[in-house]
Amino acid sequence: MKIIANCTASRGDFTLDIDTTITAGTVTAVLGPNGSGKSTLLRTLAGLQGIDSGEIHFGDRLVNAAPSIHVSPQERSVGVVFQDYALFPHLSVEQNIAFGPRSMGASKKEAQTQSRAQMNSLGIIELANRKPGQISGGQGQRVALARALATKPDVLLLDEPLAALDAQTRESVRSELDRQIKAFAGCVVFVTHDPLDAMLLADRVIVLENGVITQEGTPGELAARPATGYVATLMGVNLIRGNAHAGVLHVEGGGVLQIPNRTLEGEVLAVLRPEAITLHINEPVGSARNVWKGTVSGLAPMHDRIRVSVAASPPVVATITHASLADLKLTVGSPIWISAKTLSIEAFTK
Amino acid sequence: MIPGIVALIFLLIPLIALIAQTPWESFPKIISSPEALEALRLSLITSLAATGLAAVFGIPMAWLLAREALPFTGLLRALVIVPLLLPPVVSGVALLEALGRRGLVGGFLYDNFGITFPFTTVGVVIATTFVAMPFLIITLEGGFRSLHQRYEDAAATLGASHKRIFFRVTMPMVAPAAIAGLVLCWARALGEFGATITFAGNFPGVTQTMPLAIYTALESDRSVAIALSLVLLVVSVGVLVALRGRYLQTRAS
Numbered sequence: 001m002k003i004i005a006n007c008t009a010s011r012g013d014f015t016l017d018i019d020t021t022i023t024a025g026t027v028t029a030v031l032g033p034n035g036s037g038k039s040t041l042l043r044t045l046a047g048l049q050g051i052d053s054g055e056i057h058f059g060d061r062l063v064n065a066a067p068s069i070h071v072s073p074q075e076r077s078v079g080v081v082f083q084d085y086a087l088f089p090h091l092s093v094e095q096n097i098a099f100g101p102r103s104m105g106a107s108k109k110e111a112q113t114q115s116r117a118q119m120n121s122l123g124i125i126e127l128a129n130r131k132p133g134q135i136s137g138g139q140g141q142r143v144a145l146a147r148a149l150a151t152k153p154d155v156l157l158l159d160e161p162l163a164a165l166d167a168q169t170r171e172s173v174r175s176e177l178d179r180q181i182k183a184f185a186g187c188v189v190f191v192t193h194d195p196l197d198a199m200l201l202a203d204r205v206i207v208l209e210n211g212v213i214t215q216e217g218t219p220g221e222l223a224a225r226p227a228t229g230y231v232a233t234l235m236g237v238n239l240i241r242g243n244a245h246a247g248v249l250h251v252e253g254g255g256v257l258q259i260p261n262r263t264l265e266g267e268v269l270a271v272l273r274p275e276a277i278t279l280h281i282n283e284p285v286g287s288a289r290n291v292w293k294g295t296v297s298g299l300a301p302m303h304d305r306i307r308v309s310v311a312a313s314p315p316v317v318a319t320i321t322h323a324s325l326a327d328l329k330l331t332v333g334s335p336i337w338i339s340a341k342t343l344s345i346e347a348f349t350k
Numbered sequence: 351m352i353p354g355i356v357a358l359i360f361l362l363i364p365l366i367a368l369i370a371q372t373p374w375e376s377f378p379k380i381i382s383s384p385e386a387l388e389a390l391r392l393s394l395i396t397s398l399a400a401t402g403l404a405a406v407f408g409i410p411m412a413w414l415l416a417r418e419a420l421p422f423t424g425l426l427r428a429l430v431i432v433p434l435l436l437p438p439v440v441s442g443v444a445l446l447e448a449l450g451r452r453g454l455v456g457g458f459l460y461d462n463f464g465i466t467f468p469f470t471t472v473g474v475v476i477a478t479t480f481v482a483m484p485f486l487i488i489t490l491e492g493g494f495r496s497l498h499q500r501y502e503d504a505a506a507t508l509g510a511s512h513k514r515i516f517f518r519v520t521m522p523m524v525a526p527a528a529i530a531g532l533v534l535c536w537a538r539a540l541g542e543f544g545a546t547i548t549f550a551g552n553f554p555g556v557t558q559t560m561p562l563a564i565y566t567a568l569e570s571d572r573s574v575a576i577a578l579s580l581v582l583l584v585v586s587v588g589v590l591v592a593l594r595g596r597y598l599q600t601r602a603s
Contacts, residue, residue, distance in 0.1 A: 043503075046503075046507055047507075048503050048506065048507070072506070073503070073506040073507045074506055074507075074509045074510065074511065076507075078507055079507065080503075080504065080507040082500050082503070082504055083500075084500075086498070086500040086501050086503070086504040088501060088504075088505075088519060088522075088523070089523065090522045090523060090525075099505070099508050099510070099518075100508035100509055103505070103508050103509040103510035103511070103514055104508075104509040147504075147508070148507075148508075151508060151509060
């Protein structure tokens with residue numbers, strides 16, 4: 001099955017405008033900053049919100065066609081794992097999971113059997129009689145997943161499935177979630193603002209910014225060729241925009257860089273990895289053909305190195321070791337020389 | 351600090367006086383008299399009926415207000431609160447103008463079907479419902495509002511019909527607010543005086559509820575009035591105890 005969504009939807013002043021296809025058997029992440037429309041997209045797919053124009057198909061089924069067709073959430077065959085899980089606090093774990101089958105007309109006994117089967121497959125059978133208030137965040141996530149899967153939906157939607165967890169639980173819940181969603185036969189779409197979740201869980205990433213899709217691709221493609229500053233920042237690389245001509249990139253906002261590809265012409269993007277940049281106190285003399293001057297504007301420790309932001313034309317972020325930081329004696333405001341080999345720059349057209 | 355203590359004394363003294371003045375020897379006899387029992391029975395029936403009507407119509411109204419499902423929600427909410435602020439006697443007059451034999455709607459009902467509300471037990475129920483329902487609506491609307499929409503959304507994606515969502519998810523989750531609202535509504539209905547005497551009159555056995563009986567007794571036998579008042583005081587304290595989770599806690603649990 002395939003989800004084909006080509007539609008606009010609005011919430012207050014905000015408008016979502018998307019055109020994408022999501023295939024079954026692959027895990028799709030919707031990655032975007034807060035307010036980019038991720039949740040609106042999920043709500044639209046779930047049928048919790050209508051569309052203003054366009055159509056949404058679930059396989060052969062037309063589930064939305066503005067303005068007349070809107071298949072209700074009840075009829076869509078979607079399973080949704082809500083942010084903070086939205087487990088019913090007055091029902092036990094078992095009753096929460098049985099709620100879907102019961103709603104769809106199963107007898108009490110059948111619903112209980114299905115609920116138990118789901119709990120067994122997720123390893124939460126011992127929680128059956130507990131109330132949602134009596135289980136941990138990681139367990140809650142599994143209960144929410146079990147509840148969403150109990151109705152055997154065609155589409156599984158997850159809204160920030162790991163956001164409510166602390167860093168330690170996240171790791172174990174993520175690998176468990178990975179197993180579960182890979183085993184799911186239908187379409188899986190999850191929304192996240194965390195690039196790590198997208199990289200680790202998704203086969204394909206849809207980047208959403210201000211209600212529009214700015215990039216789609218595999219995690220590898222995003223890392224290699226980020227299309228926007230947002231993606232580049234997430235991937236931890238410098239994205240430089242400018243005009244290319246005969247192997248020279250005239251950077252938007254000032255500055256000139258030598259790029260390896262001499263055939264590129266016109267508007268291009270260039271990726272420069274922070275670890276490919278060298279910082280110097282004095283003007284360097286060497287093989288690197290890109291050398292420019294700037295001022296240190298920020299220093300941020302990462303686990304085993306330091307991220308140095310440099311205000312220059314173009315501005316860049318470089319990573320250096322603690323030893324280099326000590327040698328260079330950098331502080332915010334220090335003048336600094338930047339160098340980068342031509343071959344370390346990857347330029348491409350959009 | 352002093353004004354605060356004055357307020358406390360001011361609120362307490364009448365209650366103490368009522369208990370102090372209660373004619374304990376004749377108390378059992380007074381409250382088991384046919385007139386008193388009749389008034390008590392009528393009060394219980396009409397206040398429970400009013401609470402039932404408020405539940406059937408007020409709970410959906412509270413939901414509509416909380417979900418802003420109707421246009422002009424702000425205006426509607428203000429209109430719902432009006433009976434709460436209106437002097438009850440004014441509510442009684444307004445009801446007469448609406449449902450009296452010559453009233454806006456009452457005239458039509460009387461002329462066509464011979465139905466008449468004023469000075470009947472049904473009239474008592476109508477008057478108390480009018481005055482007491484806003485308590486239920488306002489309390490429950492708060493409950494519905496603080497219930498996050500995502501629970502109802504989750505139920506919808508699990509295939510639950512609107513009816514099932516309402517009875518299996520929404521209502522159980524707002525149960526504390528619903529109970530508080532119903533008890534407040536019932537307590538207000540039980541104590542209703544002004545609208546009742548205006549709209550339904552003061553006929554023993556038909557419209558003379560406890561508050562009306564107390565008022566009537568005050569003019570003939572003061573000790574009867576005090577004894578009946580004590581019964582209502584005990585009921586009020588009982589309501590307070592029942593709602594202690596909501597009003598008597600000094601800290602959030």
